[in-house]
Amino acid sequence: MTDKKRKFWGWGSVGEGFSDADMRPYEAEYAGIFGVDGFTVDPFPRSEEIDLAAPRLAVPKSLEAVLSADHWERLVHTFGRAFHEQVRIMARDFRNAPDLVAFPRHEQDVIDVLDWCTRVKAAAIPFGGGSSVVGGVHPDVGEGYAGAVSIDLRRMNKVLEVDHTSRAARIQAGTYGPELEDQLRPHKLTFRHYPQSFQYSTLGGWLATRSGGHFATLYTHIDDLVESMRVVTPAGVHDSFRLPGSGAGPSPDRMFLGSEGALGIITEAWVRLQDRPTFRANRTVEFKDYFAGARAVRAISQAGLYPANIRLLNHDEVKYSGTASGEAAILVLGFEGADHPLEPWMARALECCSDHGGVVSAEGDEGAGDPRAGAAGRWRNAFIMGGYLREAMVARGLITETFETAITWDKFEAFYPAMIETVANATRAATGRAGIVSCRFTHVYPDGPAPYFTFRGLGTRGRLSEQYDIIKNAAADLLIDWRATITHHHAVGRDHRPWYDRQRSPVFAKALTAAKRALDPAGILNPGVLLDPAR
Ligand SMILES: Cc1cc2nc3c(=O)[nH]c(=O)nc-3n(C[C@H](O)[C@H](O)[C@H](O)COP(=O)(O)OP(=O)(O)OC[C@H]3O[C@@H](n4cnc5c(N)ncnc54)[C@H](O)[C@@H]3O)c2cc1C
Structure with missing residues (x-):
């Protein structure tokens, strides 16, 4: 995945997508449905058309190997894949581009980047594949921050260990779907978690959003496929026992599953695997x-x-x-x-x-x-x-x-x-x-x-x-x-906040706010997601 150049104007990598010829049958169908003669096509933006403000943050010497102010990467990390984000892309409106993009190589880099963000009062936005459809990765963090850093885990993309006996694997959070399955295939095992976004989303993003995958019954959300997790927070590293089940109090992993980058950065997890179906x-x-x-x-x-x-x-x-x-x-x-x-x-x-x-x-x-x-x-x-x-x-x-x-x-x-x-x-x-x-x-x-x-x-x-x-x-x-959930698996992000606030009880909101304050006292992690920005 790392060798492909991601598009900043749409889904996937440069060179992928529908050509004008591919779109002709759709145009004919929609022209018929809406009673119009046809459609004019707006051109996608080119990177050189977009002027970004100069980064407000200077890269410290100690993080030169990790932080980047590259123009293309700042564009790629400005938006996820929500409809209104696509509209802003077409309007060339990249005013909230991150000042810098971090590409940590290992957990210590993640710790160092979060320490630095805390020190300089920069918002820190975890980024997996950027396939969020709810504004989860968009750095619209308000005025209270010295700048915004998008933290992309794509270099942490390895299956680190496989336990054949328990049928489980320890996998880094930045691993994209295809990379993950490619590394499990030689072991004749599979994770079989296939969200529709599989090709361009990561294990860490799936865990952070409690994604819904391939299994339409029983193992619907990724939650049930997790044995343990490591999560870097500004207050320290959370590390849980690998367990097939546990009744020891509220589940710590369940607190981080669905935390959407607001409580910490998931760096790796032990997950349950399946034998490849025959x-x-x-x-x-x-x-x-x-x-x-x-x-x-x-x-x-x-x-x-x-x-x-x-x-x-x-x-x-x-x-x-x-x-x-x-x-x-x-x-x-x-x-x-x-x-x-x-x-x-x-x-x-x-x-x-x-x-x-x-x-x-x-x-x-x-x-x-x-x-x-x-x-x-x-x-x-x-x-x-x-x-x-x-x-x-x-x-x-x-x-x-x-x-x-x-x-x-x-x-x-x-x-x-x-x-x-x-x-x-x-x-x-x-x-x-x-x-x-x-x-x-x-x-x-x-x-x-x-x-x-x-x-x-x-x-x-x-x-x-x-x-x-x-x-x-x-x-x-x-x-x-109707008291139906605002989301079954697309997550809350910035877009679902008003309805999520009505869905959760005030008591739970208080508990979550207290957890956020304990784990992220400076309020730097993904401000505006799940909770209001602290600043
Ligand atoms: C075409 C398409 C199809 C989709 N199909 C599905 C589907 O079938 N099922 C489904 O559940 N969703 C689906 N989605 C939504 C999206 O793919 C999921 O939410 C996915 O889990 C996001 O993974 P990601 O790696 O792209 O994370 P991102 O979009 O990069 O991030 C999502 C959120 O998680 C946080 N985050 C990312 N990585 C980490 C980390 N390591 N630690 C802490 N926080 C992190 C981000 O800050 C953000 O808030 C789809 C989206 C698209 C565009």
Whole structure:
């Protein structure tokens, strides 16, 4: 990963993404949907077009090998991948660029950089792959700091130890998804944590945001895959025992999981691994009625079958992801394992589907075979390429964003139409015309699903962020009104703060503030994330 030059204007590395020719089918589709003739395309910024203010911080001699004021790197570290960040990129608005970027080589460098930031009163913003979609890495830290330093862990990218007996590995936090799996492959082991951002996100970022990965049931969040962690804080280093389980008081690791760089910098973790799966069973099942599909999903999850994949796409998600025509909702169902054939589990899951009117898709009868074929394969391709689409859409003046939540089954069938209607109304109010809102389940629990919504609308250049805010704020308000979570796995960042503040109890906010004060007395770590800046 370190040998690729990251884009500062979009997803991935230089040379990757949709070309104008690739975008033509999308342009034709959206022109039809929004009733326009076509789209003009704004050019992506070039680095030499952007003037950055001179760094406010001077690099000390002792950290010359670690800190950089390189123009390109400052651009790369200004934004994550949220919609409004993309709009600011296109407006060439890099006013909050970090003054410096740190590339620590080992834990002692992390300690030294944090000590120096504390001394000079600089904000310190941990940076993994920069794939945050909630403003988690953007150095908008207010006036109270002498400057801002983005701390990128990409040089700490090794699998340090593998314990075959316990099936676990000790891995540095800056390891990107592909690097991590490449280093485990010779050991015939796998972490199997595949967020959609897998290629350009890191172990440390996953832990810091409690990311949701490949497993749609059982091991949904990364939390359950962690044995122990090391975290550097300005007050010292947290180091936990490696344990398969523990009842010794509140879990210290759980305090740092999801701390989003506000309590410390995770430098490494022992994580639980899997044997590489050799048995698979995959099907796609069609449901005329979305709620019938949801009831089948509930039955499967309450039967203790634990499929690795149980993604229920509503009709519009099927249609606009190019999976199929959209006449039916589709359930992408998959079991995997390394120990025993899984067809009996699939057979029982298909009984649950047929109890609710589900029909195995003729095209999708892939048996034990390939989840890359048929409708499931088309959905998978759209999923993998999804990261690149946003920058191309914004360049055409289109609004596109996703948000996700979790809610208990008893509320789901009333909540879902309320959310679809709210987003549809807000899109019309914001843009003056109808948009698209679609939904899929990313993860499923016996007591409720994690629905993931995508909305798209025709924006007005110069007003894209304002229009987006109208839609996103309406959705976020509704989530909290229903006591659904503001995020199932995308994290809080700077963007979800107002709703996170309403979701957590005042008592918990007090406890978190006290923890922050104890670990980061100068308030330098990721100011504005989870808590207000201390200064
Ligand atoms: C196309 C796309 C698809 C996505 N799909 C998923 C998905 O399927 N599941 C999911 O959960 N999320 C998804 N996300 C969101 C994002 O990828 C996750 O939040 C991911 O965990 C962030 O990892 P990262 O390494 O990029 O961290 P960054 O974006 O660099 O950082 C995220 C947050 O963690 C902090 N941080 C980073 N590294 C450390 C560290 N070592 N110690 C302490 N704090 C740290 C940062 O300060 C920031 O607050 C997606 C994003 C995109 C753009």
